[in-house]
Amino acid sequence: MRIGELAERAGTTTRTLRYYEARGLLAAARDAHGYRTFGEEDLRLLRQIRTLRENGFELEETRPFVECLRAGHPAGDSCPDSLEVYRRKLAELDACIAELRTVREEVGARLARAEIEAAAAHAPAPRCALAPSEPPTPREPEEEGRK
């Protein structure tokens, strides 16, 4: 199998495969014309990489899985190094989710405050005091030093 076929079967591009080879993730034999030659195991290997990358793993993080497969193990995550990468990624994901939630709260609060301000600017007269119509906020004091 040559690079074009492998790329198509793996749902990727030849550029990507060449890049992976350059990174040492893919090992290609060469035929008489210098063409890269691949086998079925390379396809499984690529599927492993793709699955991981879809889950947000960096290319380098797939290396233990690749090496595990190449060592003859039935799955890329049959080796301790791969499990370690899983665990690190889980911790990373948890930390990221936690931070995003914090930020979400922060931004949500800011939006809420700003919306209240905006509403106050539109309907400024507090009619709870039964007072007669006062001047409804004199249109911004024109170049106010600080709030």
Place this chain on the structure above:
Amino acid sequence: MRIGELAERAGTTTRTLRYYEARGLLAAARDAHGYRTFGEEDLRLLRQIRTLRENGFELEETRPFVECLRAGHPAGDSCPDSLEVYRRKLAELDACIAELRTVREEVGARLARAEIEAAAAHAPAPRCALAPSEPPTPREPEEEGRK
């Protein structure tokens, strides 16, 4: 106030300020020697930018806030465009969090499965059948075609 002082007071670098000016986020007057000159309002403006960037806003997304401040409004989020950016960012954050959670579950499941496999490889004899000691998985069948 010149660029060094502003950078220090804003907790950033001169490079950043020049970059912001190039992006049109900061407008600097020049003195007799061609030096940039800033005022206090630029400091507030930079604080607005920094707050937003700390919350994951891209530089371009801070533009409405900056323009809002420059238009004389008391806060960067006093304008509808800014509120719109808030809302978009909230939606973005929610989507991102949801996806990360999905991925987290996926990775967690993979880790769990792989750990079970690993445990099975270490203590392979299912002793529930009361059978005598069988050969505990014959060391991988040496170059298996496919699983």
Place this chain on the structure above:
DNA sequence: CGTTGCGTTGACGCCGACGTCAACCCCTAG
């Protein structure tokens, strides 16, 4: 007078994971 220490512009570096282009080689079908 030289040496700091501020400022200026311009331009390249970085990071990851490729996309894209150029210039070339190889085989096959018409």
Place this chain on the structure above:
DNA sequence: CTAGGGGTTGACGTCGGCGTCAACGCAACG
């Protein structure tokens, strides 16, 4: 013979937000 559809290497482009020179100007201090 030519065109077309593989393959090859090498190199530059992308994106954001700056970092990091380089080479210069201007001012004050000792």
